[in-house]
Each structure stands twice: as C-alpha cells, then as structure tokens.
Amino acid sequence: MKAIWNGTVLAESDDTIIVENNHYFPPTSLKREHFSSSSTRTHCPWKGEAHYYSISANGRNNNDAAWFYPQPRDAAMQIKDRVAFWKGVTIAD
Numbered sequence: 001m002k003a004i005w006n007g008t009v010l011a012e013s014d015d016t017i018i019v020e021n022n023h024y025f026p027p028t029s030l031k032r033e034h035f036s037s038s039s040t041r042t043h044c045p046w047k048g049e050a051h052y053y054s055i056s057a058n059g060r061n062n063n064d065a066a067w068f069y070p071q072p073r074d075a076a077m078q079i080k081d082r083v084a085f086w087k088g089v090t091i092a093d
Contacts, residue, residue, distance in 0.1 A: 001025070003041050005065065005089040008057035010034050017078055019047075023091050024082035027068075040064045047076040053083070 001023055003011040013029035039080040053066040065087040072080050085091065 002065075002092050003085050003089050004092060005055060005062060005085075006057040008034060010055060010057070010066075010089065011083065015044050017082060019076070019079055019084075022084040022086075024068075024079045024084045025029070027081050027083060032085060035066065038064050042067075044076075046073060047079070048073045055089070062089070065089055 001013060003010050003018045003025060010031055011025040011029045013025050016023040016025050016082040033040045034051040034057050037057070038054050039050040042050045044050060044051060048069050050069055052064040055062040066083050066085050068081055068083045069076060069079055070081060073090050
C-alpha cells in the first residue's frame with residue numbers, strides 16, 4: 001500500500017493494519033522528510049489520544065493530515081505508533 005498526496009509517496013508498506021477503514025502504516029515506512037510534528041491532539045474513547053503530523057510535498061502543506069497513537073489503550077495496541085492519513089491523502093495498492 002502507498003499513501004500519496006500532491007503527487008508524492010508519503011509512505012509505502014505491505015504491512016498496514018486496517019482499523020475503522022483507515023490503513024495504519026508502520027513508522028519505518030514513512031518518508032520522514034515530508035512530515036513535521038504538530039501540537040494537535042484529539043481523543044478517541046477506545047484508542048486513546050491521537051497525535052498529528054503535518055505533511056509537506058511539492059511546495060504545499062497539509063496540516064494535521066496524518067495521525068498516530070503513541071500510547072494507545074489496550075484495545076488498540078496493534079496500531080501503536082502506526083500512522084494513518086486523511087485530508088486528501090490517497091491510499092492505493
């Protein structure tokens with residue numbers, strides 16, 4: 001699977017985990033040069049606190065377009081530190 005935005009592959013892996021229709025990519029699959037930490041946090045009742053990354057590619061920024069759970073609740077441990085995407089990021093084979 002590939003995560004693509006603005007003509008750029010942001011992550012690529014054959015080892016994604018699907019939760020609630022989102023592909024969670026392993027952290028080692030990220031092309032880190034496109035990611036910057038965000039101070040945004042949200043809370044999911046069963047997964048815990050999500051942290052966000054903003055993405056930049058080909059001169060454009062996409063704020064808070066990726067998220068991950070550094071300390072998920074027990075029910076979501078399988079996605080610990082894995083990264084999922086939204087805000088126009090396409091997931092493709």
